[in-house]
Amino acid sequence: MTLLEIDGLRVAFPGRGFRAAPNEVLHGVSLSVAPGETLGLVGESGSGKTTIGRAVLGLVKPSGGAIRFEGREIGGLQGRARRGLSDDIQVVFQDPYSSLNPSLTIGDTLSEPLIIQGATRRDARARVRTLLDQVGLPSDAVERLPREFSGGQRQRVAIARALGPRPKLIVCDEPVSALDLTTQALVMDLLVDIQRQTGVAYLFVSHDLTVIRHISHRVAVLYRGDLVETGAAVDVTSKPEHPYTRTLLLAAPVADPAEQRRRRDERRATASAGVDR
Incomplete structure (x- = not known):
């Protein structure tokens, strides 16, 4: 399917x-x-x-x-036909700092689209509490503004907003x-857990x-x-077939300076051989 x-x-x-x-x-x-x-x-x-x-x-x-x-x-x-898809297709953007309205509390940010889609204010607030729990944020976040949160926490809010209408x-x-590397890992693990719980698909x-x-x-x-x-x-x-994919793999940094130097040299050799084949 x-x-x-x-x-x-x-x-x-x-x-x-x-x-x-x-x-x-x-x-x-x-x-x-x-x-x-x-x-x-x-x-x-x-x-x-x-x-x-x-x-x-x-x-x-x-x-x-x-x-x-x-x-x-x-x-x-x-x-209207395009807006009708918003329940099924949602988005999480790159920048957690600019994707949230700085003048709205987190509760308003998450409940507003639910109310627009027909939920009562009471039902929307109940759904917001569920969403905050789902993304690992405290319940008192509803009264706080985006500036009071770290980058990783703001991205969790953005994920909660995307999950609001139960998209596919x-x-x-x-x-x-x-995000920094530690926060990256936490957010990715969160996305994996949410997928297991809800069955949502990602185009990542x-x-x-x-x-x-x-x-x-x-x-x-x-x-x-x-x-x-x-x-x-x-x-x-792990076993890329196309030269371009191999250059992407070799571009990933490693902790060992000698290995990093070897990978850099191999990447240059692969790139000079051409990736348009």
Whole structure:
């Protein structure tokens, strides 16, 4: 069974300058996500991984191909039809500092979208208490402002907000890249625990193959708008077949200076041999 199906997705942005040709950033990418699965999208800046997530969220318009959610085409939906998907598809953005309204308490931040969707204020508050417990935050957080929390705690609030309507899919756009390593591990473990409890699926976007390996069931590697490798996370992150994937793996830092130097030299050799094959 497929929850999300991306078939031959193309996205092009207007070119710079008068009469400039459009700049195509995705060249016919095909992917799928099953219920309860985490698909990791990995690649360097400009690879197109974030654009895929934004296309699924309706934030960019495809120029070709199809995006289907539970068999329904959603790539061209706008207005009320698009908003109707918000119960099923949610997002956690990269920056926990800018994704929360600094003037709203955490209780208001979490309850407001539930009330808009028809919940009573009482039911919304009860749901907020459940969400805070689910992400490991104290119940008194409802009366506090975002500035009173650390980066990791704010990202937990953002995760709680995404879980509010009980979605089937959450697009995670670099959700741990702004956090320190210890906090990254805690947030990723939280996401794994939530998936086990709720069965939610993740489309997880990251430039870090180590992060992708930790959280994903399957991995898709993007390079300059093309899908160059896909497979089980354990295979792609330990025995990559494509040269570009190998360069991503070799870019991950290690504690041993000698090993780090060896990996750097091997990465340079791999890159100089070319990754466009």
